[in-house]
Amino acid sequence: MKKVVKFGGSSLASAKQFKKAADIVRAEKSRKYVVPSAPGRRKDGDEKVTDLLYECYDIAAGGGAYKKILSKIKDRFNEIIDGLELNMNLAYEFDRIEENFVKKAGRDYAASRGEYLNGLIMSQYLGYEFIDAAEVIFFDEKGVFDSERTNKELAERLEHTERAVIPGFYGSTPDGHVKTFSRGGSDITGSIVARAVQADLYENWTDVSGVLVADPHIVADPQVIDVITYSELRELSYMGFNVLHEDAIFPVRREGIPIHIRNTNRPKDKGTLIVESTCRKPRYVITGIAGKRGFCSVTIEKAMMNAEVGFCRKVLSVFEKYGISIEHMPSGIDTMTIFVHQSEFEEYEQSVIAGIHREVEPDIVEMESDLALIAVVGRGMKAARGTAGRIFSALAHARINVKMIDQGSSERNIIIGVKDADFEAAIKAIYDIFVTVEL
Ligand code: ASP
Numbered sequence: 001m002k003k004v005v006k007f008g009g010s011s012l013a014s015a016k017q018f019k020k021a022a023d024i025v026r027a028e029k030s031r032k033y034v035v036p037s038a039p040g041r042r043k044d045g046d047e048k049v050t051d052l053l054y055e056c057y058d059i060a061a062g063g064g065a066y067k068k069i070l071s072k073i074k075d076r077f078n079e080i081i082d083g084l085e086l087n088m089n090l091a092y093e094f095d096r097i098e099e100n101f102v103k104k105a106g107r108d109y110a111a112s113r114g115e116y117l118n119g120l121i122m123s124q125y126l127g128y129e130f131i132d133a134a135e136v137i138f139f140d141e142k143g144v145f146d147s148e149r150t151n152k153e154l155a156e157r158l159e160h161t162e163r164a165v166i167p168g169f170y171g172s173t174p175d176g177h178v179k180t181f182s183r184g185g186s187d188i189t190g191s192i193v194a195r196a197v198q199a200d201l202y203e204n205w206t207d208v209s210g211v212l213v214a215d216p217h218i219v220a221d222p223q224v225i226d227v228i229t230y231s232e233l234r235e236l237s238y239m240g241f242n243v244l245h246e247d248a249i250f251p252v253r254r255e256g257i258p259i260h261i262r263n264t265n266r267p268k269d270k271g272t273l274i275v276e277s278t279c280r281k282p283r284y285v286i287t288g289i290a291g292k293r294g295f296c297s298v299t300i301e302k303a304m305m306n307a308e309v310g311f312c313r314k315v316l317s318v319f320e321k322y323g324i325s326i327e328h329m330p331s332g333i334d335t336m337t338i339f340v341h342q343s344e345f346e347e348y349e350q351s352v353i354a355g356i357h358r359e360v361e362p363d364i365v366e367m368e369s370d371l372a373l374i375a376v377v378g379r380g381m382k383a384a385r386g387t388a389g390r391i392f393s394a395l396a397h398a399r400i401n402v403k404m405i406d407q408g409s410s411e412r413n414i415i416i417g418v419k420d421a422d423f424e425a426a427i428k429a430i431y432d433i434f435v436t437v438e439l
Pocket of ligand 1: 008009037038048050051114168169182183184185186187
């Protein structure tokens with residue numbers, strides 16, 4: 001058994017958290033490859049080291065007084081080293097970092113130092129070999145992640161390495177510059193390492209006990225999802241679930257390696273297993289509920305619309321012209337409605353309306369703003385009768401007016417449009433009808 005374990009920023013924010021993480025690694029021999037993030041927040045209102053590094057670099061590169069913030073960063077790492085009673089000193093590393101900041105080595109280089117230094121500490125604390133991610137994670141000259149070269153070289157390197165710490169979040173370009181993934185990108189590194197070593201499992205340790213059925217800011221103490229498929233997670237992430245970096249799925253998915261989301265602060269909790277497919281029945285008919293506010297709809301009415309070939313294409317070309325992406329498009333015989341992000345649409349609103357008039361000469365164009373979309377997702381819906389019925393009777397009981405319904409042909413999700421003001425009540429009502437009643 002071979003596992004890759006990635007620890008998020010809050011799991012490595014202090015010496016106390018580092019100890020928990022190291023205990024987890026030591027608890028199982030199979031936890032051979034460790035991918036650390038930079039130190040995150042120790043408590044609400046605290047700063048992430050990555051943010052401090054960006055800030056410090058911007059000041060230093062602009063010729064400003066950066067020393068104060070640099071010493072704040074040094075203190076964060078020294079506090080961890082002291083707390084772990086390690087015999088190590090990062091003075092040399094910090095001198096180099098400072099030099100490179102002043103020489104304008106780049107924002108990516110700056111941000112990556114959080115993971116780099118945490119990696120050095122972790123490797124010393126665990127007694128695992130340290131592998132600088134710049135030597136094994138590659139981007140091409142355009143800055144796009146080079147998955148195949150990375151996989152080949154990383155696999156070769158790790159074949160001869162029993163146990164290693166590989167910092168998350170960054171790699172290098174062909175000209176030797178450090179390049180990072182987008183924020184939260186250590187998740188991707190973990191996944192890349194898991195693929196390269198053909199791990200049995202990629203454990204992603206964070207500060208929640210798994211993926212929750214609904215947003216805990218809306219539903220009090222929601223249940224944890226035991227097993228979720230990659231496709232379900234993708235649908236929920238798109239609608240606002242924020243557990244894992246979206247791109248972290250791809251390297252492991254193609255190899256059939258499951259991801260296990262676990263809580264560093266509650267290692268006994270079962271967590272959530274993310275898999276390609278499963279015959280394990282979900283505990284409830286639905287797997288999760290997610291949603292987003294801030295949509296508006298444009299409804300176009302024209303008599304005999306359905307007989308006009310190319311009508312939809314002409315309408316959509318107007319949105320395309322202004323670079324507005326379309327979220328959903330329910331239609332009737334003589335009407336079609338287009339849901340778009342209000343923030344993207346507002347600027348071009350009048351031009352789009354004029355364009356629609358020009359293209360298709362509609363009878364009426366109407367707009368409605370302040371709408372929210374809710375996605376009810378679940379592989380169990382396909383086999384269950386009455387899911388839609390339960391959703392809509394729950395919403396009716398909660399006196400919520402449904403503006404739009406869209407069921408994907410996968411039967412894995414139902415999208416519901418409601419007024420922004422009804423957003424939270426709608427999510428609660430759906431959660432209650434599927435989850436609370438079963439408890
Ligand atoms: N430290 C980086 C960030 O804050 C990357 C990561 O934690 O995954 O975004």
